[in-house]
Amino acid sequence: MKNRETIKKIKLLPILFLVCIYGNVYAQYYPHNDNIDYKENYRGQFHFSPKSEWMNDINGLVYQGGKYHMIYQWGKEIRHGGYATSKDLLHWKDEGVALIPQKSFLPPDAVRNVSGDQVYSGSAVVVSGKAAKKITGSKKEAIIAIYTGTAVGTCLAWSNDLGKTWHNYANNPVANFTKTAKPRDPCVIWHEPSSQWVLAIYENGTTFYGSTDLISWKFLSNLDFGYECPDLFLLPLDEDTNNKKWVLQDANGSYLVGDFDGTSFIKDKEQDTLVMDVGPDFYAGQTFPMGNLPNNDSRLIQIAWMDHWNGGIGEEIWERNATFPVSLGLATYNGQMRVTRNPIKEIASIYKNKKTWKNQTINQGINLLSEIKSKTFDLTVEVDLTETTANSFGFKVANKEISYDIKEKTLLSKQLLPDASNRIKIRLLVDWGQLEVFANDGVFSYSEQFAFDPDRNDLELYSDGEIKIVSIEFNEVARTW
Structure with missing residues (x-):
């Protein structure tokens, strides 16, 4: 081509x-x-x-x-x-x-x-x-x-x-x-x-x-x-x-x-x-x-x-x-x-430093992931949107923001409807210059080359109101070269 x-x-x-x-x-x-x-x-x-x-x-x-x-x-x-x-x-x-x-x-x-x-x-x-x-x-x-x-x-x-x-x-x-x-x-x-x-x-x-x-x-x-x-x-x-x-x-x-x-x-x-x-x-x-x-x-x-x-x-x-x-x-x-x-x-075979959370309620200003420092990881977060007071929630990965708009039902400005239980499950694959986002068992897929700041390894899960976290699973991904 x-x-x-x-x-x-x-x-x-x-x-x-x-x-x-x-x-x-x-x-x-x-x-x-x-x-x-x-x-x-x-x-x-x-x-x-x-x-x-x-x-x-x-x-x-x-x-x-x-x-x-x-x-x-x-x-x-x-x-x-x-x-x-x-x-x-x-x-x-x-x-x-x-x-x-x-x-x-x-x-x-x-x-x-x-x-x-x-x-x-x-x-x-x-x-x-x-x-x-x-x-x-x-x-x-x-x-x-x-x-x-x-x-x-x-x-x-x-x-x-x-x-x-x-x-x-x-x-x-x-x-x-x-x-x-x-x-x-x-x-x-x-x-x-x-x-x-x-x-x-x-x-x-x-x-x-x-x-x-x-x-x-x-x-x-x-x-x-x-x-x-x-x-x-x-x-x-x-x-x-x-x-x-x-x-x-x-x-x-x-x-x-x-x-x-x-x-x-x-x-x-x-x-x-x-x-x-x-x-x-x-x-x-x-x-x-x-x-x-x-x-x-x-x-x-x-x-x-x-x-x-x-x-x-x-x-x-x-x-x-x-x-x-x-x-x-x-x-x-x-x-x-x-x-x-x-x-x-097969990605599970190169996981390291696994961390999990269950049944958490967070509000604006609370970051459950504040202690995680990583530039290569696989992160899955499931959120129950029932009775939430937030208008949006999302992730900040170094200099990149990945946001879900609860009212508009969009992830990264693309449509993503909650499942039958009114839940959203978002999975991030993050590498040094690559972002792949999957949601609700793969019906949503998003691939982007992104210049993550090489000097940053911070991660944030944020919301602008109360949301219920069903589960979080974080796995650092080992280098394959």
């Missing part, structure tokens, strides 16, 4: 070449200074960011070979395929640049290993057997990246050695031939009922194609919906596995809920077009392919780019980062089927 802002070019840090033997000689490029310690101001301590340079859209999430793999757009002037791996979705290793396009700004020794002038957004899947052999020449299990090679079309790249080396598919492009950057952003899923791969791409809205081998594609249908980076997935409604609905989203987080039969997506007639994250910095969210997670894990896990072309917060050495991974759900809320987003449960 294109950069919609005028961005000043930064100097690329020295290039370190690692040459390995794996069947043949190849070069894997790590264009970073190994002395980078991830302690720069605003650098997320438990949010992924590349060691250096620019990142944006998430372009391929898969689990394979005992690791989670993430391809993402990297490079300010020319988009490449950056690459990272993790064993737990928490501790990520920046593996450098995997997909190097033909117009790369890396030195000439960096082998241009994929098609197209630039690597624009896409997705990834895992295949083996005959499907793998047609692409890679071997039946060995492989990761297949499907991306837009600008000035070429929809292209494939592959790795069958756990991401150590990446290769161009010899017969690119496989679809959507183009001399420009449109259409773009192919999302590929396996559709079991129709026994085919389905590709959704940003083309006059969203266009669907079908294939049995990831190589030969046929037109299925077109839908007048969406702008860039589609994702398509199936979720149980209200946790009922016998009642699943399809969700189609675009880069902005706008989404439709309805049915998909392997050819056409039909939106539910009673369903509005909604947005899954109401913050200023959510873009190009992508999920791990359905059924791809280990140990029969049925969750649908999403990671997004934590920006919306908003100019950043003054990061140096690197620019931009990813959201914290969330588990998606679908819940009936205010007469609509709404996508829910909640931080993955």
